[in-house]
Amino acid sequence: MAKSKSAYSEPVKFGKEDYHIIVVWVDNEAGVLARVIGLFSGRGYNIESLAVAEVDKKKHVSRITIVTKGTPEVIKQIKLQLGKLVPVHKVADFSRNDPKILFKELALLKVAGTSKKLDKAKKLCKKYNCVILDKTKKSFVIQVTALRREIDKLIVTLKPLGLISVSRTGAVAMTKGEEIFIQN
Helix, strand or coil: CCCCCCCCCCCCCCCCCEEEEEEEEEECCCCHHHHHHHHHHHCCCCEEEEEEEEEECCCCEEEEEEEEEECHHHHHHHHHHHHHCCCEEEEEEEECCCCCEEEEEEEEEEEECCHHHHHHHHHHHHCCCCEEEEECCCEEEEEEEECHHHHHHHHHHHHHHCEEEEEEEEEEEEECCCCCCCCC
16 A cells, blocks of 8 residues: 555544535635635544635635545545534535435636637537637637536547646536535
C-alpha cells in the first residue's frame, strides 16, 4: 500500500466508503465557511467539491454544498459535528442514489485548435446541450450543466480536440417536486 503524501492522518475506516452530498444552511457572516471547512480538515476528511452562495438575502442565509467521501459512520459524525456549529441552521445528507434528488454541476470549457477540430468538438458538445458563450476562428468557450460523470466524460473526449482550460463549480443538489428538506 502506497503511503499518502497528505499532512493529515487518514481517518479510521469501518465499512464501505461512498460519496455524499452534504448541504449546510448557515448564517452568511465572516468566518462561517472557514469554521465549516475547518471541521473537515481538522478531522482529516477530504472535500471533493464545494459550492457556496447566499440563498436568502433578508435572513442572510447561505447554502454550502459539500461533496465528500466516507463510511456511514464518518458521514454520521460529519453531520453531527456540523449540526453543533453555532451559525448552522440545518444539515442535509443527499444520497446520490435517491431518485427524489437532483444533482448538477456547471463547467466552462475552452477549446482551441484548427477549424476541423473545432467543428468536431462543437458537434460532440451538442450531445451534452452545451451553450457556446464565446467563439473566435481559433477557439470557443462552452457552458455545460450536467452530472459530474458526464462532465468528466466530456472533458476526456474534448482533450484530443484541443481542450485547453476547465473551470467547474462543484456539485449542487435539490429535492424534486414540492418537497423541501426538513431537518429530523
